Amino acid sequence: MSPDAPSPPASLGAPAARDAWTADDGFLAELEACLRLRNTPGLGPRTWKRIFDRYPSAAEALADVRAFGAQGLCDDAVAGTLARGLSIPAARREMEAAAAKGLLPIPYFHAAYPARLRELPDPPAVLYVVGDARLLGGPSVAMVGARQCSRYGFAAAFDIASGLAASGITVVSGLAFGIDRQAHLGGLTGPGRSVAVCGTGLDLVYPDANMDVWRALAEDGAIVSEFAPGTPPQAQNFPIRNRVIAGLSLGVMVVEAASRSGSLITARLALEQGREVFALPGPVNLPTYAGCHALLSQGARLVQTADDIVAALARELGACVDAPRPAPPVRPAKAVVRAVPVARTGERARPAGPKVRPAAPPAPGRRPAPAPLPDGLSDLEAAIAGLLGDGSKRHIDALATALGAPSGPVSQALVLLEMKGLVRKWPGMYYTRDVEG
Template sequence: MTAPADALHWLALEAIPGLGPDAARRLFEHFPDAKSVFDAPVGLLKPIVGEPLASAIAQGVDAARHQDALTWLAEPGNHFLPCTDPAYPEALRNLPDPPAWLYIKGDPAWLARPMIAIVGSRNATPQGKRDARAFAQALAEAGLTVVSGLAEGIDAAAHEGGLAGQGRSVAVVGTGLDRIYPAKNRDLAHKMAEQGAIVSEFALGTPPRPGHFPRRNRIISGLALGTLVIEAAPDSGSLITAKLAAEQGREVFALPGSIHSPLSRGCHALIKQGAKLVESAEDILEELRFQWAPTYVTATEPPETDVLLGLMGPEPVGLDALVAGSGLTVDTVSAMLLAHELNGKVAALPGGLYQRLY
């Protein structure tokens, strides 16, 4: 499957201004495919989608306008999957507002496999990104495909972990698939196209617009059995994904954090509202009743014998506090912190703060 036989008609239908998922759903309650829509008399279309859309459809198909998209679809690994196709994901088909079509770069088969969504802050802490990678890898190795939004921070870390866990990761983006946003994730996107899939309901050439990202979140949550939120401020877009997941009847999970961290407040709010608090990948797999691999990640580890690491937790701490707590000199503490940074145990943060990485 690369594109339906009437790909040109689908592209023309998609290009009609104002024809969103609701209007498309109404059309396909009456017509089997896009070509049948364009073949229908305008009088038959008006009661279904209204006069403006019916008149736009009646203008027919301009093949030249869609030649670039047809060329893109002809390239290996590029696909167009309409909602009328039997391969369209059942998980999306039953949503209140399913996308009428999906552009896919990669392997469409990934969309039919059990998924877990992992989302969170774009401005994630080093520990948050490390947790996202570890949870994603453990869940992928257990057989779940990791789906997220290719954003900076938690999303990117989750994709990296999913790819490390047998290449199981799918990205749902808020742009056309001929654009990569953010640009710094270009290499990650290319790797996902080779080992997983990138998905969008937006036409080729669509730039990143603020309204697109909340809209794509319903697809992220809709594809997954559940959504795990790792680090989220109270106004985080990842909370929209969690809300959508709950409305769609999916499970919602949240990783707790320090009560002093703004990035923990969104997760703590979700837990108060009924999200399952998780400390390990096993917690998620048990809730989903999904058989897991014998090894899994936890969010904690045994007490550290190193005096400096023993003073450090998930909450960032300053040099002065470490000097006072350890009884060591400033030079000694600074040298130890540098060594721990090089060993991947500590991260230096803005403002002269340090955070332990578990």
């Protein structure tokens, strides 16, 4: 990032960030304890994971720090550093900087910390968030790929991301140029929205030309980092960042990747974490697809559309619908798309324009009563099927309004009902119980 690059204004921080910094002393003590662990030399994520597994909170762990050595949690020298409080000044400086920038802190034991990240052997001790932190706990799919991408990959990334978001799935990516940028823009078109995971402090935007996407994510999605404010975009940060991209997600979609790329690192991390890996097949003469073809030959799931991913994750998505996350009303994504250079051709790829909802299709004629609903549906699925039981054709927004439910969980439930053969999807996001057409 250039030295004079614009910093994101602190006013874009979520109101929850302001509330966090005026929270009770217990929250701030817990945050400080997590930051003390992270700022202690010789103590890394795998070590503090062992500590977190042993204690109910970071603050209680540090109160018992002199027992760490005897329990085999860390060596005596590191425990002594913690006991003497040598990392307290660094932890407090970081807290002051984050508060001044309006960042929302989420320490490891907080209820808002994403449960999937706690499954990692090396989880972040603290996350900082700008935007809607609730997106971190919902159903997500990561999309990664080349910065210098082809026109084919450029268009596919947007289409697949927008399809996932329309199904209520959050698109996670890394805020880079090329595939990442298109993934975020596609995600912001639907109720699933998008989350960016950064390899810098959240007071920096890297690359700075993605400021428009950063602002759109701050407004309608979320941006997250485990790095302290002021952390520059150093090369070693991005593999660390990639494990969080994979960890937040139910699966990782590689849209376009050469045989040696950071996207393949993310795919490997996803496999190690027990996540699904998906890949888009591309032209055999493009070297930027060699990595995708290698993944497919090793057993990755071939993807052509978002529906392929939704079908593969049906069981995981079903669990998310059974316990839908709260979400604020969805606002239309801002028109922030900007063309970027396309590799090797010198041309510029033209991003897809905003989608226009078509006029309502004609109401269906008289139809027989639908078959009784099977057992095993979630409450939300049963409620949607009940609304459609009168033979009407309804838009997803009308269903969400009638149920008083957020669009994301309603969209997920509709996808599952469609896969079970209980509803039919029509153009323009309309649905009926008439599956025969």
